[in-house]
Every structure is written in C-alpha cells, then in structure tokens.
Amino acid sequence: MAELRYCLAWKRPDGSFQPGETFASFAEAATALSAWQPQSHSGALSTQEPCCTDQVEIWCSCQDEPATVLSRPRYSFVVYGTVAGGGGDGSEAAPWWGLQEAITGLVELERSGQLALRHGQRLRLCHREVFATSAGQKRKARAENIAKTVFMAMALMLVAPVLAILVYLLVKGWPALSLSFFLENPRERMTAGGIWAPLVGTFFLVFISLLLAAPVGILAGVYLNEYARDNWLTRIINLAVVNLAGVPSIVHALFGVGVIMFFAELRRNYGIWVPFEDRCLLAASCTLAVMTLPVIITSxxxxxxxxxxxxxxxxxxxxxxxxxxxxxxxLPNSISGILTGVILQVSRAAGETAPILLTGAVFSVPVPDHGWRAFVPYGLHDRCMALSMHLYTISTQVVNVPEHVEYGTAVVLIGLVLAVNSASIALRVYLRSRKKW
Amino acid sequence: MAGGFGQADWFGVGLVKPIESSARRRQQTCSTGENPKLSVRGRTDLATKSSPKPNAPEVPGGGFLRRLASGVSLTAEAGIEWTIRLCGWSAILFVFAIFFFVLREGAPVLFGELDLVEFFTSTHWQPTSLVRPRYGALALMVGTLSVTGLAMLLAVPVGLGAAVYISEFCQGKVKETLKIVIELLAAIPSVVWGFIGLMVMGPLLMDLTGAEVGVNLLTGGVILALMSVPVIVSVGEDALKAVPDSYREAALALGASRWEIVYRVLFPAAKNGLLAAVLLGVGRAVGETMAVLMATGHAVQIPYSLLDPIRTLTATIAAELGEAVKGGTHYRVLFVIGLLLFAISFVVNLTADVIVKGIKGESRN
Structure with missing residues (x-):
C-alpha cells in the first residue's frame, strides 16, 4: 500500500491547472488553501462554469505512481472565497462563507470519512462572488425561457394559421368581390351571378331568430341574476343552460324536425292552428333561436x-x-352589456348551417330579381336560402362553380361574422373604458 | 371588470358563475322586509306589490281612477314577474323538449325493430339497401371517436399551452390581443372551416403526402382541433385565473420561477378546471357537424391510417335525413343516433360542470 500524496493545483488564466506543493495528508493540503487568493474576474473561466470565477483543486496520487488526472473531479465544493463569516455546507445551494470556513469544513469532512480521495481523484473548490447567479438559478432561468418560448409558440400556432387562411381566402376571393356580386341573384345553376338571395335569407333568419330569442334570453338572464335564489331549481336551470349550449347543432336540427312533424300531426289529426307544419323560414328561425338562447342568457x-x-x-x-x-x-345600466350578447347571438346565428339545413333552408329558391319582392323574397312559410347553406351547396353539391365565386362567398360569410363579432368586442372595450363604477 | 364584460363567455358555456349569492340573499331580505309604502315622485305605479295593507299611507289625491290605475299596474307587475320566471325556466323546458321530440321520433325503432346489438357492433351501414337495410353504426362511432381523439391530441397541448401563456406569461396589450384573436377564432362558422378543409387543406395534404383523397381523418382532425382550441383556451384560462394569487405569491416567496409555478403549483391546483376545459373541447368536437361533413371524406369505414376517409355520427344525420323517407325506419334510426349524440353531450357537459363546481367548493373552504 503506497502512501497517498495530496497536491494543490492552482488554476491558470488559460484554464489549465498548475500543480503546486505536495502534502502528505489531506488536512495539511486543506490548510495550505488559506494562501489562496481567489480572482474575482476571470474571463476564460466564466465561459465554462458561469457561477465560478476561480477554482483550486486538490489532486490525490500514489507516491510511486505517475499522477493521472481524471476528466471530472470526484468532489466539488463552492465557497464565497472573498468574504469572512461562517455557515454553509459547501454545496451548490449553500456555499461556505469564507475560506476559513471552507478549510474547517473540508478537514471535518475528511476526518469523519465522508470524503475519501483515492489515487487519481480530484477535489475541486470553486470560488463564487456573493451576489453571482448560481448554476441552479441559471438553469432555472433557462428552463423558464424555454417554457415561455414554447408557450408563446403554442399561442402563435393558433394565431398564425388563422391569419394565413384568412389572407388566402381573401386573395382567392378578391376577383369575385364587387357590388354586383352582392346585389345579383345566383344564376345558371349557381355558377354565375351573386349572392343576393342567400344574403337576404340569412338576414331574415337572423332577424326573426333574434326577435324570438332576445326577449326570452334577456328575461331569463334577469331571472337568473335578479330573482333566482341559490337553490336546487337555480342549479338545474344553470345546468340546463350549460347543456343547451353544449347540445350538438345537428341535434338542434333534429329537434326542429321533430317539432315540425309534431305540429304537422296536430294539424292533420285535430285541426289545431300551428305556427308551421313544414320546413320553412319560421321553423328554421325558431331552431336558431333555441340554439342561440344560451349565448344571450349567459351574457x-x-x-x-x-x-x-x-x-x-x-x-x-x-x-x-x-x-x-x-x-x-x-337594465339601463347594463343595456350595452346585454347588447354585446345580442350582437354575439347574431354572429352565431348567421354562421350556423346544420340547424337550418334540415328545417327550412334549401339549395335554391326562385327569387324575383326586380321590384319590392326582391327585398322580401321569402314569406314566413316559404323555404329560403341562406349564406352558410349556399356556401355548403356550391362547394359540395354543385359542379363547375368558378373558384372565385366559392371563395368570394366564403369571404363574405366570414367577413360578415367577424365584422359583427368585432363590433361586439369593440363595444365591450369601449364600455369598459368609460365605465362609471 | 370582475365577472363583467371582460370575460364574456363566448361559448354560452356559463361555467363561471357570478359570485353574488350573498348579495342576492341580502336582496331577498331587503325586498321582503316591511318597506314603508312611499310613492316616489307622486307616481302611483311605484307602490310596491303588497300595497293593499291597512297601514299604507294614502296616496295624495287618490280617487277611484287612481286606485284603478294602481291596481292595473300591480297586476301588470305580477304578470311581468311571472313572465320573467317562465323565461328563466325556459332553458329547462327546451332541454327537455329537445330530448322529448328527438326521442318521440326515434322511439318507434329504438324500442322496436332496431337491433341494438347490430347497431353498436356492426360496421354495415346500408340504410338504403332494397334487399336488407342494415343499421350498424360502429364505423360511424369509430369515425367520430377517431377524429375527436386526433383533434384532442392536437388541440389539448396547444390549447392548454396557449391558456398558460395568456394567463401567466403575458400581460397588457399582448394579452388583450391574443384573447380577441381567440374569440374571433371561435366565431368562424363551421361551414367555413369545412370549406377551408375541403378547398385549402385537402389539396395541400394531397401534395404533401401523396394521399389519394384530400378530405380524410387527418384533415378533419386538424380542422376540428382548430375549432375546439378556443373553448379549451378560454375555459382553461378561466381555470388558471381561478387559482388564488396567494398560491403564486407563496411559490414566488419560496424562490420558484414562473415555469415552476405553472407546473408545480398551477397545474395541480387547477387540474379540475383544465380537465373541464378538455371535456368541453371534446364535447365541441363530438358535436361538430358541417366541418366534418365537408372535410372527412364521408366514407363509412373503420380508419386504419391517418389518411383514410371516415364518416361521423353527426355527418351521417346531416347528409341522410334530407333524403330519408319521413317516418321510415332509416329516418327514425337517424333520430336514434341524434339521441346518442344528445346523451354524449349531456354526460360530457354534466361531468365538466360537476368538476368545475367541485373546485369551487374546495376553494371556498
């Protein structure tokens, strides 16, 4: 068993270590550390280990064997080398306060057997400025930056494709957008002409559904906020509102169809007056009204x-x-807030297709081009066209529709809905800015 | 802005209940208390509902006509209050009506000739076959499930990430802008999404992957993901906002970074709300009709790859109800599918609601 030798190695400015004196025992080597005068600003080092500005090592080797140095130190401690004081345990999180404390600590550790250097192993002592960022903090900051970037990327992933799609639609549909596109009826099996008839149909559908849904919805909101006590009935109503909002739109359509069938039966079997007994504008509007009711109630x-x-x-x-x-x-103090909800209902109703698909909207209705009938082409009991339905029809059911007409229709629909929505948002922002209380 | 316009619930989901139950209780005691019956600005119609009381002060100059007018206005007020009550209960009425009318059309085959085992286990959907119509909806269910699953795989990480970003990592103008963009994203009609899938993404996908048809599971999934993300973001953000600031402050005081706060503190604290967000996203994706009708290829089959066209429950109803003979078996089976969808959405919404109420109960204690 050869004697172990302990050698102090000082850091050179270029980053390598310069072996110094050799000691027979660890304690002596540690005590000799008190001669160390840590450098505060060492540029070459700071790139490797950002928290340490200076280092010193104790190399251990057998007396008769050449010193081979491993790539990584076996032990690594941290010290606030330029201050006096006490405390700390030498770890990354709690460095020793002062060189003297470090020496005592090292000797203590060695004596208690927690620290045992063998041949070829090294112990490293890092000096750190008191207010320097530790490696842990650096890691944390890096993790935080990564997290922030990732989350931002996720948020942008929502925004970017939408903008791209909107721009694409607009570019493709631009050739179709003209005044006559809005004011002409579809011609030649929808391959030419404009979108007047569907536009008017959407207007009627939205208007009637608004007339039906707004009073009921607003009063229901009044009930829930002003009258309802906190009891099981209110809880059930809340649940019903949530569920009504969550019912798939196609189930609303089935509901509309079911009601139409029921009314038709009533009429046929008992001769009772019913509002509608076949697919028509009124039936579609009622379906839309039921569907958009929760929007108005909630807002x-x-x-x-x-x-x-x-x-x-x-x-x-x-x-x-x-x-x-x-x-x-x-009501006077909240009327504008209610209005934003109503506007929102309009945008919702204008965009929906599935509920009106089965209850009143049809692919094509002959519509007069001139006279006042061009502005009121549908009666309450007529079937009607609608913009959303028209888009569905010309993009899936009809062949040979010029591309720009399809894109033009899509742009008009999306523009309509987004404009109405933006109006609602703008109203909300304006209201918040001039709120009195 | 607490509970005000700032957080208008754009999906009508109404999960965030305004906190005014105590205020309402005060209101109860206040309005049922013994108010002195004063007339405001001499207007008789401002007398309270329960004015025929012996100790009510005389309305000055109260003649017969005046008393009549007051009586009429009181009756009118009672009428108005009852109208308001009825409207308040209308939501329950409509949910029941939807269930009732859909059941009414579907019941004859649901409890009659429809073979439920075949309905749930067979992939043979041949409703118009002259020889032997078969109503196996398994392929449709798998279609709905697969496209919803794919959409959620894409939408949940992105949606929750965006919710965290909006709620924790940005403020001021950026935050407002992002929220508005998400709102607008939610407002894009489903038929436009379908159009985008059909005309833009389909061809793009065919170019990129060499798929035979552009409208398939992948296109539908991506479109549905984009459609359900706004729900996830807005409900998820609400859930994160509901975590008390004291949690964040405590974590900060312990030296946590914001990322550590997010995943060590906020995620565990808001996990129910985030789960509800995901559930509502699922509900939205399952119920979506027009987009999947246009963008999933409409082929009744169990998909084996991402590029297989599929058909969903909702799309089947939308496509076939118009042509089905009214009152026929096919027609009624479509209503049974509708009933199934209603049940799914009911369960999903109920679960989400219970979960959210659960957190509220905990945070109050």
Missing amino acids: TREALASVPMSFREACWNMGATRWQTIRTIV
Whole structure:
C-alpha cells in the first residue's frame, strides 16, 4: 500500500491547472488553501462554469505512481472565497462563507470519512462572488425561457394559421368581390351571378331568430341574476343552460324536425292552428333561436351581475319594487352589456348551417330579381336560402362553380361574422373604458 | 371588470358563475322586509306589490281612477314577474323538449325493430339497401371517436399551452390581443372551416403526402382541433385565473420561477378546471357537424391510417335525413343516433360542470 500524496493545483488564466506543493495528508493540503487568493474576474473561466470565477483543486496520487488526472473531479465544493463569516455546507445551494470556513469544513469532512480521495481523484473548490447567479438559478432561468418560448409558440400556432387562411381566402376571393356580386341573384345553376338571395335569407333568419330569442334570453338572464335564489331549481336551470349550449347543432336540427312533424300531426289529426307544419323560414328561425338562447342568457347575466349591488339597494330604499328597480336602474345600466350578447347571438346565428339545413333552408329558391319582392323574397312559410347553406351547396353539391365565386362567398360569410363579432368586442372595450363604477 | 364584460363567455358555456349569492340573499331580505309604502315622485305605479295593507299611507289625491290605475299596474307587475320566471325556466323546458321530440321520433325503432346489438357492433351501414337495410353504426362511432381523439391530441397541448401563456406569461396589450384573436377564432362558422378543409387543406395534404383523397381523418382532425382550441383556451384560462394569487405569491416567496409555478403549483391546483376545459373541447368536437361533413371524406369505414376517409355520427344525420323517407325506419334510426349524440353531450357537459363546481367548493373552504 503506497502512501497517498495530496497536491494543490492552482488554476491558470488559460484554464489549465498548475500543480503546486505536495502534502502528505489531506488536512495539511486543506490548510495550505488559506494562501489562496481567489480572482474575482476571470474571463476564460466564466465561459465554462458561469457561477465560478476561480477554482483550486486538490489532486490525490500514489507516491510511486505517475499522477493521472481524471476528466471530472470526484468532489466539488463552492465557497464565497472573498468574504469572512461562517455557515454553509459547501454545496451548490449553500456555499461556505469564507475560506476559513471552507478549510474547517473540508478537514471535518475528511476526518469523519465522508470524503475519501483515492489515487487519481480530484477535489475541486470553486470560488463564487456573493451576489453571482448560481448554476441552479441559471438553469432555472433557462428552463423558464424555454417554457415561455414554447408557450408563446403554442399561442402563435393558433394565431398564425388563422391569419394565413384568412389572407388566402381573401386573395382567392378578391376577383369575385364587387357590388354586383352582392346585389345579383345566383344564376345558371349557381355558377354565375351573386349572392343576393342567400344574403337576404340569412338576414331574415337572423332577424326573426333574434326577435324570438332576445326577449326570452334577456328575461331569463334577469331571472337568473335578479330573482333566482341559490337553490336546487337555480342549479338545474344553470345546468340546463350549460347543456343547451353544449347540445350538438345537428341535434338542434333534429329537434326542429321533430317539432315540425309534431305540429304537422296536430294539424292533420285535430285541426289545431300551428305556427308551421313544414320546413320553412319560421321553423328554421325558431331552431336558431333555441340554439342561440344560451349565448344571450349567459351574457345578459354577466352584464347584470356587473351592476353594483349598491345601485339596487339605493333604489329599494326609495320603496321601489324589484321590477321597478330592474326597469329603471339595472337594465339601463347594463343595456350595452346585454347588447354585446345580442350582437354575439347574431354572429352565431348567421354562421350556423346544420340547424337550418334540415328545417327550412334549401339549395335554391326562385327569387324575383326586380321590384319590392326582391327585398322580401321569402314569406314566413316559404323555404329560403341562406349564406352558410349556399356556401355548403356550391362547394359540395354543385359542379363547375368558378373558384372565385366559392371563395368570394366564403369571404363574405366570414367577413360578415367577424365584422359583427368585432363590433361586439369593440363595444365591450369601449364600455369598459368609460365605465362609471 | 370582475365577472363583467371582460370575460364574456363566448361559448354560452356559463361555467363561471357570478359570485353574488350573498348579495342576492341580502336582496331577498331587503325586498321582503316591511318597506314603508312611499310613492316616489307622486307616481302611483311605484307602490310596491303588497300595497293593499291597512297601514299604507294614502296616496295624495287618490280617487277611484287612481286606485284603478294602481291596481292595473300591480297586476301588470305580477304578470311581468311571472313572465320573467317562465323565461328563466325556459332553458329547462327546451332541454327537455329537445330530448322529448328527438326521442318521440326515434322511439318507434329504438324500442322496436332496431337491433341494438347490430347497431353498436356492426360496421354495415346500408340504410338504403332494397334487399336488407342494415343499421350498424360502429364505423360511424369509430369515425367520430377517431377524429375527436386526433383533434384532442392536437388541440389539448396547444390549447392548454396557449391558456398558460395568456394567463401567466403575458400581460397588457399582448394579452388583450391574443384573447380577441381567440374569440374571433371561435366565431368562424363551421361551414367555413369545412370549406377551408375541403378547398385549402385537402389539396395541400394531397401534395404533401401523396394521399389519394384530400378530405380524410387527418384533415378533419386538424380542422376540428382548430375549432375546439378556443373553448379549451378560454375555459382553461378561466381555470388558471381561478387559482388564488396567494398560491403564486407563496411559490414566488419560496424562490420558484414562473415555469415552476405553472407546473408545480398551477397545474395541480387547477387540474379540475383544465380537465373541464378538455371535456368541453371534446364535447365541441363530438358535436361538430358541417366541418366534418365537408372535410372527412364521408366514407363509412373503420380508419386504419391517418389518411383514410371516415364518416361521423353527426355527418351521417346531416347528409341522410334530407333524403330519408319521413317516418321510415332509416329516418327514425337517424333520430336514434341524434339521441346518442344528445346523451354524449349531456354526460360530457354534466361531468365538466360537476368538476368545475367541485373546485369551487374546495376553494371556498
């Protein structure tokens, strides 16, 4: 068993280590460390280990064998070398405070047997500035940057394709967009002409569904926010609203068809008056109204909830009843919020296809080109055309439609919906900016 | 802006309930209390509902006509209140009506000639066969399942990532802009998505992969992912916002970075809300009709690769109900499929709702 030798190796400015004195015991070598004067700013080092500005090593080798140095030190400790004080355990997270503390610590560790250098192994002591960023912190910052970038990429992944698609649609549909495209009816089996008839049809559908859904939806919102107590009935209503919003649009269509069949049966068997008994504009509008009801209910509720309670209390203290309070205080103060919900309903209803596909919208209806009938081409009990349905028809059912007509129709539909939506958003932003309370 | 316009619920999902139950309770006590019956600005119609009380002060100059007018306005007010109540209950009514009318059309075959075992296990969907019509909806269910699964694979990571980014990593103008863009993304009609799938992505996919048809599972999945992402983002963001700031502050005080806060603190704390977000995304994807009708290729088969065309439950109804003979078996089987879809959406929404209510209960304690 050869004697072990401990050699102090000082760091040179170029990064390599310069072996220095040799000691017979670890404790002596450690004590000799007190001669170390750590460099604060060592450019060559900082690139390798960012937290350490200077290092010193203790190399261990057998007396009679040549010193071979392993690539990585066996032990690595950190010290705040230029301060005095005490504490720390030499680890990355809690370096020793001061060189003296480090020496004591090393000797202590060696004596207790937790630290045993064998031939060819090294111990490294790193000096760190007190306020320098530690490697852990650096890692953390890097992880945070990566996470942030990844999340940002995810958010952008939503935005970028949409913008790309919108621009693409617009470029492809641009040749079709002219005033006559809006004002002419489809001609020659939809391969020529414009989109007037479907546009009017969509307008009628949306308008009638709005007439039906807005009062019911707004009053339902009023009920939920102003009248309903916190009991099981309210909970069921909330659940019903959530479910109504979640029912697939095609099931709404089936509902519409079911109601039409039911009404037709009533009419046939009992001769009772029914609003509609076949697929028609009114039936489609009713289906759309049911479908968009939750949108209005939810936004009305939110608008009402934003009116401060104190407004209501003041009004009650004047002796007003609940309905008077609602009519004179709550509704006027939240009318614009309710309006955003109504606008939203319009955009929802204008874009829907599935519910009207089976309940009233058809591929093509002969529509007069001139006179006042061109503006009111559909009666309540007529079948009608609609823009969304028209887009579906010309892109899947009809052959030989020029591409720019298809893209033009898509652009008009998407433009319509986005314009209505943007109006709602703009109204909301404006309201928030001038809110009084 | 708390609970106000800023967070308008664009999907009508209504998961975030305004917190005013205590306020409402105050309102109850206040309005049922013994209010002195004063007339405001001398207007009789401002007397309260329960005004016929002996100690009510006399309305000045109250003659017969005035009392009549007051009576009429009181009756009118009672009528208005009842109208409001009815409208409030209308949501329940409509959900039941939807279930009832769809069931009414589907019941004759559901409890009659439809072989439910065949319906759920066979892939033979031949409703118009003259020899022997068969109604095996397995391929349609697998179609719905596969396209939804693919859409969720794409949409959930991206959607939750975007929700985290919007909620935790950006503020001010960037945040507002992103939220508006997501709202607009949600507003694009499904038929336009279908059109995009059919005309833009389909041909692109054919060029890139050499697939025989451009409209297939992959196209449908990508389109559906883009459609369901806004739901996931907005509900997910709500869930993250519902985590109390004190959690974040505590984590920051312990020296956590923002990324550590996100995945060590926010994800565990908001996991129910995030799960609900995913569920609502699934609900949206399962129920989507027009986009999958136009962009999935419409072939009744079990897909074996991403580039196989498929057909979903919703698309089948949309495509075939128009041609089916009214009152015939085929027609009624389509209503049974509708019933199945209704059940799926009901369960998904109910689960999401229960999960969200669950978090609210916990955070209150």
